[in-house]
Amino acid sequence: MRLRSIRLTPYLFIAPFFAVFGAFGLYPLIYALQLSFMHWRGGSQARWVGFDNYLFLLTNSDFWASLGNSAVMWLLIVPIQLVAGLGGAVLLADAKLRLRGLFRVAFIAPFVTPIVAMAQVWIVVFDQDYGLVNYLLNLVGLPDVGWLTSTAWSKPTLALLFLWKTTGFAIIILLAGLQAVPGGVYEAASLDGASRWRQFWSITVPLVRRSMAFLVVIQTLAVFQMFAEPHVVTEGGPYGSTTTAGLYLYEHITASDLGTGAANSFLLVLLVFGLSLVSVRMLRPKDGVS
Amino acid sequence: MTTSPIGRRGFLKGALGVGALAATGSLAAACAAPGGTGAQPSKLTTPAASGSAAKGEITIWNRSGDLFKVFDAAIAKFREAHPNVKVNHQAVDIDAKLANTLISGTDVPDGSFWDDAKIGGQADHLFDLTDLIAPYKDQTSAYKLSVNTVDGKIYGVPWDLDPGLLWYREDILDSAGIDPASLATYDDLLAASRTIKEKDPKTRPIHLEKTPFLSQLWLEMLANQQGTGLTDAQGKLRLDSAEYRRIFTWIQTAVEDGLVTHAPYLEQADINTLDNGQQVFVPWAIWWSFAPQQLLKNTKGKWRAAPLPAWTPGGARSGAMGGSSFIIPAKARNPELAWLLYEFLCFKEPGYTAVYGPNDVYPGGLSTSIPSYTPAADPAKPLFKPIDALGGQDLWKVAVEAGASIPAAAPIPAWWAQSVDYLGNNLQRLMEGKMSPDQVISESAEKIQKNLIDRS
Numbered sequence: 126m127r128l129r130s131i132r133l134t135p136y137l138f139i140a141p142f143f144a145v146f147g148a149f150g151l152y153p154l155i156y157a158l159q160l161s162f163m164h165w166r167g168g169s170q171a172r173w174v175g176f177d178n179y180l181f182l183l184t185n186s187d188f189w190a191s192l193g194n195s196a197v198m199w200l201l202i203v204p205i206q207l208v209a210g211l212g213g214a215v216l217l218a219d220a221k222l223r224l225r226g227l228f229r230v231a232f233i234a235p236f237v238t239p240i241v242a243m244a245q246v247w248i249v250v251f252d253q254d255y256g257l258v259n260y261l262l263n264l265v266g267l268p269d270v271g272w273l274t275s276t277a278w279s280k281p282t283l284a285l286l287f288l289w290k291t292t293g294f295a296i297i298i299l300l301a302g303l304q305a306v307p308g309g310v311y312e313a314a315s316l317d318g319a320s321r322w323r324q325f326w327s328i329t330v331p332l333v334r335r336s337m338a339f340l341v342v343i344q345t346l347a348v349f350q351m352f353a354e355p356h357v358v359t360e361g362g363p364y365g366s367t368t369t370a371g372l373y374l375y376e377h378i379t380a381s382d383l384g385t386g387a388a389n390s391f392l393l394v395l396l397v398f399g400l401s402l403v404s405v406r407m408l409r410p411k412d413g414v415s
Numbered sequence: 416m417t418t419s420p421i422g423r424r425g426f427l428k429g430a431l432g433v434g435a436l437a438a439t440g441s442l443a444a445a446c447a448a449p450g451g452t453g454a455q456p457s458k459l460t461t462p463a464a465s466g467s468a469a470k471g472e473i474t475i476w477n478r479s480g481d482l483f484k485v486f487d488a489a490i491a492k493f494r495e496a497h498p499n500v501k502v503n504h505q506a507v508d509i510d511a512k513l514a515n516t517l518i519s520g521t522d523v524p525d526g527s528f529w530d531d532a533k534i535g536g537q538a539d540h541l542f543d544l545t546d547l548i549a550p551y552k553d554q555t556s557a558y559k560l561s562v563n564t565v566d567g568k569i570y571g572v573p574w575d576l577d578p579g580l581l582w583y584r585e586d587i588l589d590s591a592g593i594d595p596a597s598l599a600t601y602d603d604l605l606a607a608s609r610t611i612k613e614k615d616p617k618t619r620p621i622h623l624e625k626t627p628f629l630s631q632l633w634l635e636m637l638a639n640q641q642g643t644g645l646t647d648a649q650g651k652l653r654l655d656s657a658e659y660r661r662i663f664t665w666i667q668t669a670v671e672d673g674l675v676t677h678a679p680y681l682e683q684a685d686i687n688t689l690d691n692g693q694q695v696f697v698p699w700a701i702w703w704s705f706a707p708q709q710l711l712k713n714t715k716g717k718w719r720a721a722p723l724p725a726w727t728p729g730g731a732r733s734g735a736m737g738g739s740s741f742i743i744p745a746k747a748r749n750p751e752l753a754w755l756l757y758e759f760l761c762f763k764e765p766g767y768t769a770v771y772g773p774n775d776v777y778p779g780g781l782s783t784s785i786p787s788y789t790p791a792a793d794p795a796k797p798l799f800k801p802i803d804a805l806g807g808q809d810l811w812k813v814a815v816e817a818g819a820s821i822p823a824a825a826p827i828p829a830w831w832a833q834s835v836d837y838l839g840n841n842l843q844r845l846m847e848g849k850m851s852p853d854q855v856i857s858e859s860a861e862k863i864q865k866n867l868i869d870r871s
Contacts, residue, residue, distance in 0.1 A: 187866065385870070
């Protein structure tokens with residue numbers, strides 16, 4: 126009896142976690158997976174349709190267009206953010222930098238600002254007829270640009286909002302990576318006559334690759350789940366040019382097409398999982414560098 | 416103690432197992448199947464008690480804002496007649512919350528305000544109100560009954576009617592020598608617009624809507640005028656028809672002749688062109704009356720309302736644009752009491768007078784819609800007052816007479832909002848001169864059929 130109670134005790138301690146995880150994590154996941162093989166609009170009895178929802182999505186131009194929109198957003202955001210984030214991190218890591226505290230606050234402020242508030246600011250600033258940006262363009266004799274109303278400019282404008290909002294986060298991640306690099310490595314390189322630029326390319330970049338890989342994975346997830354920005358600023362328009370994968374998924378749910386929505390979410394999981402794997406492999410530190 | 420992490424091969428085996436289970440449907444046993452019982456929705460019958468004999472508590476959902484305050488005051492009137500009924504009147508983001516609440520069946524209200532366009536899609540979760548509406552059916556707008564009817568059963572208590580009207584600048588028409596009464600058809604409207612543009616080349620007289628959703632709602636108003644709509648009572652698509660082609664061709668002509676201001680509804684660009692004389696005609700629902708009352712400065716008092724032109728000589732002079740009703744969820748705890756409230760607000764004189772008549776929120780009365788119950792919509796008995804911002808015009812009379820001519824429609828399909836991605840967007844392309852009427856019809860119809868109707 127005593128032996129049995131001793132064996133059970135650890136399980137009793139971890140049981141609350143598993144109960145909560147099971148109820149709010151595992152059960153909804155299995156339920157959603159089941160739902161993805163059903164046709165259900167929230168009303169009458171659900172109908173088992175096998176892979177029909179998946180086939181519908183995979184043969185639907187709107188689904189691929191939403192992925193294409195997210196892919197373009199990814200290209201406009203992640204590479205730029207890696208460069209800008211690393212630049213900002215190197216700047217903030219410099220002990221000689223004046224007003225470093227002020228810079229840190231400036232970089233992190235957008236990250237802690239509610240996205241919906243910022244999206245509203247973007248609507249005002251980039252309005253085609255009365256926005257600040259076009260007003261400034263007009264001052265120097267340039268014509269109005271449809272930042273949010275033309276298919277050519279809508280994605281870059283939203284990407285800029287995303288960059289403005291999250292680059293502070295990228296800087297924090299990369300700064301943490303930079304601060305883990307031993308100072309002695311740079312001293313040795315200086316003694317060997319390596320320039321600052323050479324030190325950056327041969328020491329800084331290789332040694333923060335793990336942080337960069339982490340950042341790419343996190344931001345890939347964020348870009349493919351991007352919802353608030355297009356929902357508030359452009360409502361997915363013009364002509365669906367900013368209907369991201371996340372927004373397209375949301376449209377199924379709001380239309381009570383729950384089976385298709387669930388299937389869409391699992392396809393997104395697979396896609397993001399694959400992209401993350403590729404990113405991690407590409408940015409994996411080479412042998413001998415840890 | 417050592418742990419043995421799951422190997423890649425083991426993980427893949429597990430994943431394949433799950434996939435195989437899913438493919439064969441075995442996972443259905445893992446948890447309860449989603450969906451209801453498939454039983455027919457409940458039919459609500461006449462409450463046993465009313466007046467002071469009615470007792471209990473109900474929770475009612477409404478949108479926030481001024482309308483909530485209006486209904487709050489009207490509910491106070493209801494409680495005078497039903498002192499033992501307690502009403503928890505809640506302001507809720509209905510668009511975000513109601514459908515999910517109905518599906519989950521948790522914390523369901525006893526009644527809620529809802530867009531007509533949403534009701535048909537959730538009929539399974541609502542009480543069938545056919546028997547309760549029956550005494551009022553013959554005196555209710557045919558349009559409102561039709562959009563609340565699914566398979567012959569009525570699921571919403573018809574509330575407001577939103578007739579389309581032709582809003583116009585009286586002073587500009589005067590100076591151009593155009594009699595508003597002469598605008599009997601849409602061709603007359605084009606001719607008048609050309610005359611105005613000849614006199615003042617900077618005008619682009621006719622408002623065309625720039626947002627896909629509202630432009631499609633506007634299109635449906637013009638279709639409803641001709642007795643049609645996106646689908647028929649059986650859900651068959653009616654886009655490829657003479658009526659829609661007539662509308663699209665008219666839009667194309669107006670655009671090609673440079674007669675339109677393409678602007679988003681009452682956003683700054685729209686307000687500026689309304690206020691600077693560029694826009695002269697706004698064919699829009701009665702709720703546009705909000706603009707001269709609240710938003711316009713330079714042209715306040717210069718706008719007037721008239722019936723819409725007809726598509727064919729002698730045709731209907733209005734169509735409906737939007738509208739809402741009240742629903743009673745099938746899982747409501749006190750549905751009979753909710754019905755008593757909605758019956759009072761929609762069909763009883765003290766109720767609809769409290770809603771539409773002068774009140775603390777709108778001292779002149781609620782003038783952005785009219786009642787759909789015809790005894791309440793009597794041209795000789797205005798519920799709201801003439802409007803100063805319309806030069807003292809009796810909007811009530813114009814609106815209820817226009818509303819009386821609105822043809823019946825078919826239930827609004829559950830996928831209507833999703834179709835905006837196709838039809839609303841293509842309508843915008845037509846307005847920008849990038850698509851022809853035939854292209855709008857064929858491309859929109861193909862996508863709607865394939866992606867929405869075939870999967871509904």
